[in-house]
Amino acid sequence: MPIEILMPALSPTMEEGNLSKWLKNEGDKVVAGDVIAEIETDKATMEVEAVDEGTLAKIVVPAGTEGVKVNAVIAVLAVEGEDTDKAGEAIGEEPAKAETAAPAPAAAKSEAAAPVAAAPKSEIAADPDVPAGTEMVSTTVREALRDAMAEEMRRDGDVFVMGEEVAEYQGAYKITQGLLQEFGPRRVVDTPITEHGFAGVGVGAAMAGLKPIVEFMTFNFAMQAIDQIINSAAKTLYMSGGQMGAPIVFRGPNGAAARVAAQHSQCYAAWYSHIPGLKVVMPYTAADAKGLLKAAIRDPNPVIFLENEILYGQSFDVPKLDDFVLPIGKARIHKHGKDVTIVSFGIGMTYAVKAETELRGMGIDAEIIDLRTIRPLDFDTIIASVKKTNRLVVVEEGFPQSSVGDHIASQVSQRAFDFLDAPVITIAGKDVPMPYAANLEKLALPNVGEVIEAVKAVTYR
């Protein structure tokens, strides 16, 4: 069979071009890689190379022709043993075969025929039962995080922790205290100050099957590494068609600390929650910190685990169990109530909890939901609560635009509009970089008064 040489496209958007020059004549022998012609568009001139070996039997589109459609036959190549005249005739009689061959399957058709299917819903198990009589131990968030890592490192030799000052210094915030002593420098790895690099090293190790815990001294510095987190860690499973993923935990303090100003004070919950392929966890209590960090380390996906410096020293009851693991993706009803739903997470919960006490004094029975996981977000628990209370306030410390609260408000208005008796109110940090001055810093963050005012507004008090 003679081979048709087609007008090539220089880019997926090119539809036609000019055939400016032939560099081979009819009857010339060509081998693969030989430049046979030049084509041009308004943007560029390109050489057309032969892909096959043979004799140029016929030039169908002469040099100087303008507006040659992509995929039109421009020449015919006779392969070895073929009669060049016949090969030329076989196809050469229809020089105007200009219609595009439409090689790609008709995308437009399939778009019309098949509306985009909804994302399948996956069931997430409830929290495990804590047996009656289980001893509760008052534990700081700091100790709970350390215990979670130590337990998982004892359980699985592939788990290791790396980051700045995690080993000999015992952790910049003492979260990795004692780990070097127990597990040694092979598994507790001090890194240079090189977030972009060590985040990538962690992801590479995870792709090779290890289970790294990468500590960022704070998540502010993870912005140096955000390309590796998003482009490498979060997307590889999808881009590989499920062959290869990154079982890795990125953890560290997130959000405003105290008086450290703009570059060290911001909440990344909304940022990371934007990314398919990531899980985002942001615990408030020590029990959740422990149970969810253990779950994050076991999770085969990249997990962003957002802690908070101010919460590190706070104590909560943690059940004394051999293996206390909580489900990622399940909110926890912190306090049951009937008049209004307050949704929060992480340090935002401190405002919600304090407001609830005062609201009780005013005769308002608020339900508090601690999201614990920001992605996947447990809308079922939120919607069920809103259907009961008909009112919703969301509290977080992050910036207001495109916040977690905005997303919840949007979803609730779409899924439970008829159940709402008042507009959803979202409380967030102010839309300003974090100031240094004590009074301004206080103004930039949410406060208990704002939560109370919001609840009063949605309950029409």
Added chain:
Amino acid sequence: MATAARKAPAKSKSEGKSGLSAPKPAEFTKDEELAAYRHMLLIRRFEEKAGQLYGMGFIGGFCHLYIGQEAVVTGMKMALIDGDQMITAYRDHGHMLAMELSPRGVMAELTGRRGGLSRGKGGSMHMFSKEKHFYGGHGIVGAQVSLGTGLAFANRYRDNNNVSLTYFGDGAANQGQVYESFNMASLWKLPVIYIIENNRYAMGTSVSRSSAETNFSHRGASFKIPGIQVDGMDVRAVKSAGDQATEWCRGGNGPIILEMQTYRYRGHSMSDPAKYRSKEEVQKMRSEHDPIEQVKARLTEKKWATEDELKAIDKEVRDIVADAAEFAQNDAEPDPSELWTDIVL
């Protein structure tokens, strides 16, 4: 020959310290010459076909061809043992074929079909195979260098004697995370070979316009990483440098840099008219330094293969590529339900 026209590699401080310098090109046996010829030809023909399918609209988006650089992956692959990993950036088709990923799977991924290696969800720049120890296929320039260092970290953690082959270009060599990775790899003595494929142009910017130090084998000097300049157009030179580098890494000496001096015949991507270099320059490389022609000449000269035998290999390779192209054009697109799979496990 290729090396004669180039500046001989200067002896760097790091080379002095490690005592490393470019080894002599390996003497290939007949079987090695034939294997190198066949492997390089497969990449060449595959890429030409990919270029053609791109021109016909079967392949979308970006498509970066490896034509001209075939000796680099082919020679390095000959130096590997089972379990050694490979990772590279977006000019990755040749690396995948060298690591024996299926030509059908690669081509069908280029056309975005369900039989593609990533089930049509990765495309030209994103393909992987855990089974064949190929870790991508990465679209972000330089990101694969940290990842490849992480693969080496895993080897060291497991003490498994494997080496990570981390490829990047002269362009990526100016990214910050490359040096962050160099530092950690040297500090922790990680078994990683940094293979800098210096094809002289970072997209359209020549190395002399983008790099203060154009001898890329010196780029590890601040990190005590030795480096060697290699004639990347001569598969035998690549193989012997690969042997030396893998031995260095397996010996617990830490990372090493191989600067492969190579050349891409085509533009940066399919839509690059390559106005930044002369036709004469390209033509000179093709006619005087072509990696495949070099092997072919030796095979003929030593009478290790007749014209007919070489033609038979050509035909065999052509058939593999034709079959891959046929499959890639006719395989179905991914099922719409694939939109939602493989996001999280």
